Amino acid sequence: MSISPIRTGSTAGNSSDFMSDYKDLQIDDQWIRKQRGTKNQVDLFRPCHFLIEKERTLSGSIEDIITIFLTNRECSFSCLMCDLWKNTTDRTVPDGAIPTQIEWALQQLPPARHIKLYNSASFFDPGAIPPADYSRIAELVKPFDTVIVENHPLLTGERCLQFARMIRPQLQVAMGLETIHSGVLHRLNKKMKPEDFRNATHFLKENGISSRTFILLRPPFLSEAEGVHWAKESMHLNRELIAVWSFPHGQATEPWNCCNRLDTLPLLNFGRWRKSRNMGSV
Ligand code: SF4
Numbered sequence: 001m002s003i004s005p006i007r008t009g010s011t012a013g014n015s016s017d018f019m020s021d022y023k024d025l026q027i028d029d030q031w032i033r034k035q036r037g038t039k040n041q042v043d044l045f046r047p048c049h050f051l052i053e054k055e056r057t058l059s060g061s062i063e064d065i066i067t068i069f070l071t072n073r074e075c076s077f078s079c080l081m082c083d084l085w086k087n088t089t090d091r092t093v094p095d096g097a098i099p100t101q102i103e104w105a106l107q108q109l110p111p112a113r114h115i116k117l118y119n120s121a122s123f124f125d126p127g128a129i130p131p132a133d134y135s136r137i138a139e140l141v142k143p144f145d146t147v148i149v150e151n152h153p154l155l156t157g158e159r160c161l162q163f164a165r166m167i168r169p170q171l172q173v174a175m176g177l178e179t180i181h182s183g184v185l186h187r188l189n190k191k192m193k194p195e196d197f198r199n200a201t202h203f204l205k206e207n208g209i210s211s212r213t214f215i216l217l218r219p220p221f222l223s224e225a226e227g228v229h230w231a232k233e234s235m236h237l238n239r240e241l242i243a244v245w246s247f248p249h250g251q252a253t254e255p256w257n258c259c260n261r262l263d264t265l266p267l268l269n270f271g272r273w274r275k276s277r278n279m280g281s282v
Pocket residue numbers: 075076077078079082083084120121122152176190
């Protein structure tokens with residue numbers, strides 16, 4: 001299949017093609033931030049959202065998994081497709097706020113064996129989750145078997161190991177590869193190359209920490225067919241990836257936010273691709 005580096009055509013009403021109108025534009029932090037509206041009001045001591053849902057686990061079984069969407073300081077990256085900034089603060093939240101949010105959400109939810117602490121940024125960005133809170137978070141997640149956090153590949157380092165050593169459950173780190181199409185990845189303003197992602201996954205693996213990967217299904221600048229092609233190519237970057245979920249990335253309101261993201265789990269006991277209840281197909 002022949003794929004153009006970045007689409008140049010334009011089709012009315014088609015959000016990704018719409019982005020082709022910006023092909024000559026310098027898409028950087030400044031431009032992206034200029035397009036944004038105002039943030040939602042948030043409570044520093046309450047998560048933005050929490051839920052429990054079924055998901056396939058590393059062992060292959062389908063189990064309940066809790067997700068708590070923590071309220072914290074806005075991500076230090078400004079990716080084009082991301083609208084998670086809407087429910088964030090401008091400053092680092094006070095020490096103790098994050099554990100209070102987790103504790104409160106857990107009181108509202110039934111028990112489960114797995115928990116995602118997603119934070120609209122990087123868990124190991126000290127400006128988002130104060131390291132002073134790690135030990136209280138470790139106490140709160142003691143009853144779980146797995147803790148999944150999200151993190152930018154460039155911030156995946158020693159702090160992950162420090163936290164992994166502090167918690168009883170197994171740590172898993174979710175990272176956004178988005179796409180290995182280097183032209184599109186660059187224009188997404190992710191500020192990393194596919195090699196950075198690969199290095200981060202290897203670093204985690206060498207240290208006994210599993211990872212999962214977010215891949216964009218049809219990012220801006222690509223057609224439907226190109227989006228599917230590059231989602232498949234992106235999964236091949238790490239041949240250990242498996243089990244794909246497709247979900248909207250935030251509540252998209254702008255054309256550049258209107259892409260779906262695939263959530264992939266590492267291949268451990270899976271001998272081949274398996275479908276789960278909410279698995280997307282590519
Ligand atoms: S996609 Fe992730 S790294 Fe990029 S701005 Fe959003 S939260 Fe930050």
